[in-house]
Every structure is written in structure tokens, then in C-alpha cells.
Amino acid sequence: MNKAKSLVSITDFDVEEYLKILELAAKFEANSYRNVLNGRVIASLFFEPSTRTRLSFESAINRLGGRVIGFSDIETTSSTKGETLHDTIKIISNYCDLIVMRHPLEGAAKFASEVANVPIINAGDGANQHPTQTLLDMYSITKTQGTLSNLSIALIGDLKYGRTVHSLIMAMKHFNPTFHLVAPPELALPNEYKTILKENNIPFYEHTDMSSVLNEVDIVYMTRVQKERFSDLMEYEKTKNTYILRNEMLAHTKANMKILHPLPRVNEIQQDVDENPKAYYFEQARNGVFTRQAIISYLLQLNV
């Protein structure tokens, strides 16, 4: 029996598959309520809490006419009795057609995909991967720009630990982007990703100040600079206000420019930006439901 195809890491899909997902997501946006799951059962296993991601998935499943089983709190599971992840996944995969899982340990979803005989969708494994976020980012980019190709993208904030940034680079490298990397030196993009950019002949420019970049780019991808990431708190105090986006900074940006953020935001995008038509992060979250409908349909090979 062929192993069911899972989505654990953004690199599990190739370019053709990215485009297929985006095409399906557009179909679901046009008509979101389609009973293609027809009562099939999807397990939603959240070993650590994440309200938005979980509800986005559960909304996607419900719109597809599926049923959800699962948990959103590890305290209610047998893991607290010492059951191994192997056994939990092995058993639950007998009860459902697909598993959506979030787990605090990195690599947990990959391991689950080896154990389960149904597809696994990784809804976040620690600081490692969150591929459905990347696909919804790509859907948001293509929807607002009309294309994924030849775009100029500013990645701003925590580029060292930000998994969404790393995955977005891995996915977008196929579409000839230009990256502007804006981060404090302590949170600069790790060398392994710079090497990947160089190997793929993708131009990238490093900055510590976002003001010089904003007017040049098509996409501003903001992330949160977290205090706990700094070993030197003096450094944090010095830089914390450098990575805050304010409405007045958008006056001379390109007409097509859109601001994305994986959310939750704290103060890195000031609330006065929300009313600006260039703010796209709430619609981006809405796009997440359509993208997840697309991913579930694709992995289960449903006729849409």
C-alpha cells in the first residue's frame, strides 16, 4: 500500500502542487460550502493550544461537510498517562481519514506521518514548520498581486527564529523574488537560508532599518520581535521601536503594496495601520480557511 501523502514541511510539495493548492483555494473562496467530505471524519489533535489555527482548520472541515474529532488540550488525553506519541497516532489514525496536528516538539508531525496510515497535516511543530501558514501567505500574495513571480518582498522583524519567514523563503524561491531582509543583527536570517538564496541566484539585501525599504516593495511581511529572543536586553530596548510599522510610514509606498503578518501581533503594527487599504493581515487570516480547505481536499484527492 502506498503511504498516504502528508503535508509536514513546506518542501513536501513541489511548485506544481503549490499552484494546484492556490487554484483550489480560489475555488473555495468563490464557493466555500461544498459537501465534498460528506461526513468523513477528520481528527484535530492539538497537543498545545492554538485557538486561531485550530478554529481555522475546524471551520475548513465543517465547510467541506466533514466531522471533527479530537482535543485542544493535552490534559484531557492519555499522553498524561504516559502513552507514547507513536501509540496515540497509531490508534487515532484508525478512527479518522486525516489528522491535523499541532505539537510542541519539533519533528513530531514528521514522526506521526511515518506512523499513521492516513495523511497528516502539520499545524505547527514547535519552532520548526507550519506549512499551511506558508500556503495561505502564498495565496494572499497571489491574490493581491495577481502573480507569485518577480515580486519584491520585505521580511521584517525576527528573521532568526521566525519559522513562517523561513518557510516563505523556501516556497517563494521558485518564483524569482527579490528579498529585503530587515532585522536587528541579533535576529538576522540564519546563514543556511542565505546560502539557499545564493544557490538559487535570488537577490537579497540586508537592512537594520525598514524605512528605506518600504517604498520599494510589493509585499511587507511583518513578524514580531520578541523580548525573550534577546540575550542582551539593552539591545532589545534600543531596537524595539525600530521594528514598529506606523500608518504615516506608508504614505509613499507602492499602490499595489500589501502588509502581511502571520498574527498574533502585539504592537509591531500599530492599530492606525488597520484602516489603511494596504493592511491585509485580517483578510490573510480569512484566506487561511480557503487554503486549508484546498489542502485537505488535495491530500484526500476529493473532487472539487
Add this chain to the structure above:
Amino acid sequence: MGNIQGKQMVVSAIQNGTVIDHIPSKNLFKVISILKLENIDTQITFGLNLESKKLGSKAIIKIADKFFMQDEINKIAILAPEAKLSIIKDYQIVEKKVLTCPDQVQGITRCFNPKCVTNHQNITPKFTVIEKSPNVSLRCEYCEKITDFEHFKFI
């Protein structure tokens, strides 16, 4: 006595078997453990902290009446990439083998990432070798983090 004539042997010669030379001194016992030499009942002799122009300090192991399969021996390539293997028959070197670092490594070292699932559950760590020389570095198949040569923790 062929290739060894005229040299003073620090570790005595074997009649038949395998000689593994140019092992970095600090990794000798790890090599012994990976090759499971503790389970072999033929004569094994080794020298440690021997002078080496290339490595500074090297170790050598001579195992009587034991011949390794290539994939078995390749396991030590991540520890001793410069190691040379000689097959000895009747005190003569009949074959020299070069180690080839494997593309995948399984069950030899732990993942460096404390948050990796393999460090919390009973899972055999698996890696893709992403750099083979001068020092080996490994990407975890599970958490995708890189463990470099200095952070190997052998199982």
C-alpha cells in the same frame, strides 16, 4: 613483511584481519562502540595518542580475523573521515579501503536540538548528511535542525 618492513611497530602486527588507521585520538572509543568491537572475541589491539603529521594525534585499531562490509565501515566516516582501512592477509596488506561518508545516518548520534521529538520519544534519530568534509554535519530528518561535528552525541 611487505609494507611494514623496516618500521618499528607501536602496535603489533596481525596475521589476518583489518587495520583502521588515522582515527582522531579523541574518537577512538566511539569508533570501537559504533563498530561494536566489544562483541568480538578475536584479538584486538589498539594504540592511542600516536604521533600523526596529519591529525596531530591519532589512534589505530588492529582487529584479527575480522573483515567489515563497506556499509558497516562507512558508519565511522562521520567520526573519522580521514581513516584508512587495510585488509591484512598473512601479514601483508592485500587491499586498502577508503571510507565513503554515507548520505544518510541512522541511530549513531543524537539530534543536537533539545526540542527535537527524537530526544523525548523512543525514536531512532535519522539524518541526511549535508556536509561531508572537512567536518561532517547532519540535518535531522524530523526537526530539520543541523547538528555539526562538534555537537555529536553518540548513542
